[in-house]
Amino acid sequence: MKTAVHQYEDKLLEFAYGELPANEAAAVDAHVRGCTRCSEALSQIQSVRSTMSALPLVPAPDAGLESLLAYAEQTAKRNREARKKDVWWRRYLMPLASAAALMVVGVVAWRASQEFNPDPAMIALEMQKEREAAQAPAPPAPAAAAPVQDVTKGGARPENEPAALNEGLSGARPDGVAADDSDAPVERRKAAAPAPRLDANLEMAKADKAADPADAEKKKLGLLAGESGEGGFGLGSAEGGGGSAAGRGGLDTKSVDALAGGKVASKPTAKSVPQSQAKRELAPVTASKQSRDNAPADFGLMDDYSNAAQRGASKKAAPMPAPQVAEVPKEAPVADTELSKNQRAPGTQGVWGLGTGNSSGFSTGPGASGGSMGGLAQGDSVADRQEAAPEATSRKKAVTPQQPVRAEEPVAQALPPPPSAQPQAEPVPAPAATGAPSAPSAPKTRGSLSIGSLSSSTRTASPSFGAEEEAVQVAEDSLGADRDAQLRQRQVAAERQKNLEAARSASNRNDRVTEVKYALAVLNAGAQGYEKLEALKRICDAYEAMGEYDRGQPYCDTLLSEFPNSAAAQAVAQRRNRMQKAPAPAKRAAERKYEFDDEKAPAKPGAPAEAAPARD
Amino acid sequence: MGPGTSDEQLMLAFKSGDARAFATLVQRHRQAVYNFVLRYVGHRQRAEDVLQETWLKVVRSSGEYQPRAKFTTWVFTIARNLCVDAARKESYRKADSLDAPTSADGEGRSLGEVVPDEEGASPDRAAHNARLRPLLTKAIESLPAEQREVFLLREYQGIGFKEIAEVTGVNENTVKSRMRYALEGLRRRLAELGVDGELVGEGRTVA
Secondary structure (H helix, E strand, O other), X not given: OHHXXXXXXXXXXXXXHOOOOHHHHHHHHXXXXXXXXXXXXXXXXXXXXHHHOOOOOOOOOOOOHHHHHHHHHHHHHHHHHHHHHHHHHHHHHHHHHHHHHHHHXXXXXXXXXXXXXXXXXXXXXXXXXHHHHHHOOOOOOOOOOOOOHHHHOOOOOOOOOOHHHHHHHHOOOOOOOOOOOOOOHHHHHHOOOOOHHHHHHHHHHHHHHHHOHHXXXXXXXXXXXXXXXXXXXXXXXXXXXXXXXXXXXXXXXXHHHHHOOOOOOOOOOOOOOOHHHHHHHHHHHXXXXXXXXXXXXXXXOHHHHHHHHHHHHHHHOOOOOOOHHHHOOOOOOOHHHHHHHHHHOOOOOHHHHHHHHHHHHHHOOOOOOHHHHHHHOHHHHHHHHHOOOOHHHHHHHOOXXXXXXXXXXXXXXXXXXXXXXXXXXXXXXXXXXXXXXXXXXXXXXXXXXXXXXXXXXHHHHOOOHHHHHHHHHHHHHHHHHHHHHHHHHHHHHHHHHHHHHHHHHHHHOOOHHHHHHHHHHHHHOOOOOHHHHHHHHHHHHHXXXXXXXXXXXXXXXHHHHHOOOOHHHHHHHHHHHHHHHOOOHHHHHHHHHHHHHHHHHHHHHHOOOOHHHHHO | OOOOOOHHHHXXXXXXXXXXXXXXXXXXXXXXHHHHHHHHHOOHHHHHHHHHHHHHHHHHHHHHOOOOOOHHHHHHHHHHHHHHHHHHHHHOOOOOOOOOOOOOOOOOXXXXXXXXXXXXXXXXXXXXXXXXXXXXXXXXXXXXXXXXXXXXXXXXXXXXXXXXXXXXXXXXXHHHHHHHHHHXXXXXXXXXXXXXXXXXXXXXXXX
């Protein structure tokens, strides 16, 4: 109750001043009428208010009013001007600001759209790179346990994998037959479509080689890589270690797989050597970039070259198998698939891959076709042997003997002509229906190799495989040293070419000292023929340019004696004739210098004291 | 600018450059502001100065005026702050009381005595008021400043408690509390001075 009274007492003030709402005012009024305390409080408030209301309002003085209004007038005028300025400012600023904001938004949107709308080609390239990056650091698993699902299984293949590669891997057969390899490998190989484009490439490369042996390799490889399509690029870049080797590797992959009959895609369980392994296998070859790049474009010897290189690598690292074809895992159900992968691995040498690819394609051919076709594939035969022999043995056997190849030269000539020897030869069409192996889509690089492979392939198809295999092994062992020597020779030749190129570059830079250094290196490397001529000429010219006639004299003499009819020798002879008539200015200057030194020599004893220790 | 135009509209018009709007505002509120200031500071001359300064400040601040509150609230806020400043300055010197003779008049009459009488009042009534005003003024002066300003704003200027809270910068309940204390103090002071509210209307005083 008391609380309620206080509650109304609090509202008496507002009630007295009329600030309460009507309903509250009525309630307070009702309460006040019945509450003496609140009534007294309210009466006191009203009494004070009535007393204080007697105090009237005082009129404000006018002093200062005029000045105040005058000041207000000026202020109003300034306000008007400021308002006009504000209006003008806003009139132009707002549209400008709006336009600027729109431009900013547009630019941002455009950039965002550019960033999120890249070129499809770039997307494909990036995906390709990512795939390569994902494949590169693959663990160095053993070849036998390496899965093959990445390439052989259609589902595992990236979507953006080029159609050419798919075609080469899965559908090289024009008839579209995708038979299981375990069921009908022979038929599929017979139906393998030829690779006329590859032949053309090789022929063109051979023509280039004929023009310039040093550049032929590069031109050929570049051409092949360019025509190999996207498929070549993808796998090649992964296997060949990037750069130009990528394209070459890709070409090999495609062509070899195509030649192998497109068995890979049709065989879901087929295992192929993972690309990381292929890369490892390729390492010995690719490590020697110099020898690779400067290797002669000898198609027929490419197999030997690669095998020898791998053999050298196997010497360096024990776990590294020597021949790449021998890297086929034993568990591989289909050997030629493995071989295709292995052949893809050395893709840095497109010709090499081509050669083995052919071998693969023909080796698995029917034994009836015999001798001509099956023998081409040393790799395939080795792979077949691997199914029954230990891996170490198969590695050893992987080397294809050359000697038997030469012995069966006529058979090799029945094959498509090697591009190096017969540029105009056309590939033999594939007689698929007869069961005979189709003509090798890629030309056999050299008859000797084809014949050499022929024997092993024949053995592969024949029942008496073991005895012939051992014979081939012995032959291969005997030829190992010869191949090493050949490889070393090629490497030395490549070294000479490289040094010669470096000398040319130094000459272009007018760096005579470097030019002489590299030219001497070429001579020391046993240069013959035009290499020696060029090296001698460069040394002779460089020394003459440097004024060191005496040092260049022996080289000039050698040039004159060994290449008397060359233009360089004639030029040197002309220069000598001119010098005999009139000493060279440098020589005259040198003579004058010597004379001057002789004249000044007696004056030295009279030199200051500090020169004495120097004389001492 | 008619008479129905609100103070806020007039102020906005003056902000836009209409000087007549300001004159209207001055005409409307000058006397109220002056009485508040006069009763706050208790000195006519200082009250005139504060009044002039208040309106000058209104003019100077017209550019930043925003009609967020009533114009009267804004003006009395300015005036109150100026009064506080003036009171602080006056605290350093002895100020003349409203009871002290004003030098301006020179006749020895106090401020309360010079307050004009209501027009038409009878001579007895006028004489009574003449005696009563100094007492009322003295009672107001006896209030503390915070109670005095609240009482002056509410009793003579008619500003509600809520607006007084805005002017003084305190909450509304504090304003009401100060108002109650002010009324109680005035009642006590008037009783001390012999002024009975009931007798005021009858022309009788205690003293």
